[in-house]
Amino acid sequence: MTTSLSGKTAIAGVGYRQYKRGTAPWPERGVLVRAIVDACEDAGLDPADVDGFVSYGDDKNEPVRLMPDLGTKELNWSTQVWGGGGGGIAATFGIAASAILTGQAKAVVIFRALAEGNSGRLSAAVMAHHLNDHMVGVGMVAPAQVCAMRAQRLFEYHGVPHSVCEELVRASYYHGSRNPDAISYGKELDLEAFRTGRWIAEPFRLFDCSRENDGAGALLMVSAEMARDLKKTPVKLLSVAQGSEKGWGDLIENDRADLYPTAGFRAIRDKLYGMAGLTPADIDVVQLYENFSAQGVASLIDHGFCSYENVAEVLRFENLIAPSGGLPVNTSGGNLAHGFVHGFVTAVEAIRCLRGESPNLVPGAKTSLLAGGPGSPTISSAIFGVD
Amino acid sequence: MVQMVTGQLGAEGPYWDGLAEGRLVLQQCKRCGKWNWPAVWRCGDCGSWEHHWVEQPLTGTIFSWTRTHHRFGGTEGLELPFTTVLVTLETVPVRLQGLVEGAEEGIRIGAKVLGRIASTPFGDANIPSIRWSLA
Numbered sequence: 169m170t171t172s173l174s175g176k177t178a179i180a181g182v183g184y185r186q187y188k189r190g191t192a193p194w195p196e197r198g199v200l201v202r203a204i205v206d207a208c209e210d211a212g213l214d215p216a217d218v219d220g221f222v223s224y225g226d227d228k229n230e231p232v233r234l235m236p237d238l239g240t241k242e243l244n245w246s247t248q249v250w251g252g253g254g255g256g257i258a259a260t261f262g263i264a265a266s267a268i269l270t271g272q273a274k275a276v277v278i279f280r281a282l283a284e285g286n287s288g289r290l291s292a293a294v295m296a297h298h299l300n301d302h303m304v305g306v307g308m309v310a311p312a313q314v315c316a317m318r319a320q321r322l323f324e325y326h327g328v329p330h331s332v333c334e335e336l337v338r339a340s341y342y343h344g345s346r347n348p349d350a351i352s353y354g355k356e357l358d359l360e361a362f363r364t365g366r367w368i369a370e371p372f373r374l375f376d377c378s379r380e381n382d383g384a385g386a387l388l389m390v391s392a393e394m395a396r397d398l399k400k401t402p403v404k405l406l407s408v409a410q411g412s413e414k415g416w417g418d419l420i421e422n423d424r425a426d427l428y429p430t431a432g433f434r435a436i437r438d439k440l441y442g443m444a445g446l447t448p449a450d451i452d453v454v455q456l457y458e459n460f461s462a463q464g465v466a467s468l469i470d471h472g473f474c475s476y477e478n479v480a481e482v483l484r485f486e487n488l489i490a491p492s493g494g495l496p497v498n499t500s501g502g503n504l505a506h507g508f509v510h511g512f513v514t515a516v517e518a519i520r521c522l523r524g525e526s527p528n529l530v531p532g533a534k535t536s537l538l539a540g541g542p543g544s545p546t547i548s549s550a551i552f553g554v555d
Numbered sequence: 556m557v558q559m560v561t562g563q564l565g566a567e568g569p570y571w572d573g574l575a576e577g578r579l580v581l582q583q584c585k586r587c588g589k590w591n592w593p594a595v596w597r598c599g600d601c602g603s604w605e606h607h608w609v610e611q612p613l614t615g616t617i618f619s620w621t622r623t624h625h626r627f628g629g630t631e632g633l634e635l636p637f638t639t640v641l642v643t644l645e646t647v648p649v650r651l652q653g654l655v656e657g658a659e660e661g662i663r664i665g666a667k668v669l670g671r672i673a674s675t676p677f678g679d680a681n682i683p684s685i686r687w688s689l690a
Contacts, residue, residue: 292628300562301571305675305684306639306652309629313621317641321619325664367624367636420593421641422650428619 174443177265178395178402179552181211181388184516186349186507192283192382197229200281201237203384211388212399213275218388220245220273222263224256225510225541226297227280228287245273249410249548252297253311254457254511254541255432259410259548264389274390280512281384290380290510298545302420311459312377315543316369317421319462322429323371326476328469330371332483333461334362336468336497337375337504339488340458344501347527351381352505376461378503385512387519403519403552406535407443409436410548418545431463431542433470433549441472444535444551448472451551452533453490454497455518457511458504463542468497471539471549490528499528511541522554560680567594569608574683577672580608581649592649613670613685615642618650620662632676640687642668653685661689 183206185192185199192199208215216239221231231246245267249256257280264276282290294311308314322328341357344350357375365374395402413435415424427434441447448471458464465483468474473495474482482495490496500506500517507513518538520526540548557564557571564571566582573580582594586603597604620640623630630637638655640662653670655662667690674681 298562301559301682302652304561304629304677305682306654307623307630307633307637307675308639308652310625310627312625313623313627313639316621316623317619317639320621321664325619367622369625370622418593420650421652422592425618 171269172443173262173265173269173408174406174445175404175553176392177268177389178392178404179387179519180390180395180398180400180402181207181213182516182519183207183210183386184383184513186381186383186509186513188351189284189380189382196281196283196286196384197233199283199382200229200279200384200386201234203281204234204238204277204279204386207277207386207388210400213388215239216241218275218277219243220264220267220276222247222249222260222276222278223280224249224251224260225254225280226252226293229281245276251544251546252294253544254459255544255547256410256540257457257511257515257548258408258538258540258550261389261405261550262408262410262548265405265408268389268391274394276389277386278389278515279384279386280510282509283382284380298418300420312372313369315460315463316372318429318543319371319460322462322466326429328465328476329480332465332479333376334359335483335485335488336458336464337362337461338485340498340502340505342485342489343499343528344505347500347506350501350506351379352501371462372460378459378508381507381509383507383509385509385516387515401523401554403522403554406446406551406553407440408548408550409439409443410546411435412546416545429466431466431470432544432547433467433539433542436547436549437470437472440549440551444553446535446551451535451537453499453521453530453536454495454539455499455514455521455536456497456502456539457514457541458498458502459541459543467539467542471537490526490530496528496530499526499530514538518550518552522552560677560682565593566596570594571683573608573610574672579611579613579672581611581647583607583609590647590649611644611646613672614645615668615670616645617641617662617664617666617668618643619664629677638662640668642670642687651685653687655688656686657688659689
């Protein structure tokens, strides 16, 4: 028997705390507790009643250690998605929903916490997960370099114009400049700085790359039925898919030639839209995990919003901004301009944009797509909706 | 047995032993002939556990490349900027990475390259790796 999880669970509470690197008021776990309690207060649920936790990306905060602060009565579900990058971010929703729909937990918090002083730099942590002698022997030690080499193929061989990256980054900064919580609040992208910024790893310059922040995020998931009795508009999980396919993965850059420049989402695209019964045209707003500009572009292509051929037509600044664009992307500023706590802000905004809480509202938005960490060996995405 | 400086050793021990001896050897399935890279213990296509390790010439074409300008931790043994290429070997359907040495003018996807085996300083270790030059 196949049981679809579509529409049966909902996000009922949102908590997100972000700080400039090195300025968090507490050690990492303290910031996480604060974000979880924020999410519970947002929903109107006693934090002691949270009985499940899910994270991703090698988070160091084992849920059992959160119990004293939260007053947890029962810990019924404590798990994490494999993978060192942001590839597991959206998969967390599927794990949480699976627990709830099979009666193994009732109220599950999806979280990620990162404070430099405690878990080190994110880029270093990601690479600690992936590094091997094949890579360090050729100077490849950072996500930026691995993604740069794939971006080079996307531009030079597949003919995607580099200019679309500027359009995407500009849209993120436009939204971030209008978000008081964003690192880029009040500052739109300086195009000259973008075009002439120092090289990091060609073809990436400084502003093609995400910057890291300290912080923590928490999203409270319950059954759709239980969500109706809580404070906020339930945002239902319509679909989620995670994984990889033959020819993609942790293959020392031996991915199948046509998959190599992608962000890896072709493996799950049909399952993702199929479970929701939707197509790319039905998505009102996209929250796009962009660790690097080109991987954001590749992810939008993978998710079917555009193709190698029409990418320059679709990824235009005017088309990517709320409220007027046809494909509003990263309405809070995304990783690049809102802030980067291992991508969690994209998950947070995927919920807020459907609750009418976005700093850049898309009027009447009913569906949002969370495109998870691109280019990871295993990837995931999710679609959310409101009635 | 060869020890890794970073990460886990997979099934590619003979590859590292080969580099240490100045030879490039790659793995081919004895039963179905597939060139498995990353190396495997069991061929995922035919199920065989038997493999050859076959020496290959260091010739190929650039599949992609990046030139690193930022001083990432762990690259202290290399002079900036340095260029890393991903090369499709001419003789077998395998891609190997390497650092570029010599003139870089005209570097592009599809350019032909020739390699030699060298090593890269990483902390206190020297990691065997390939240097490619534009042919």
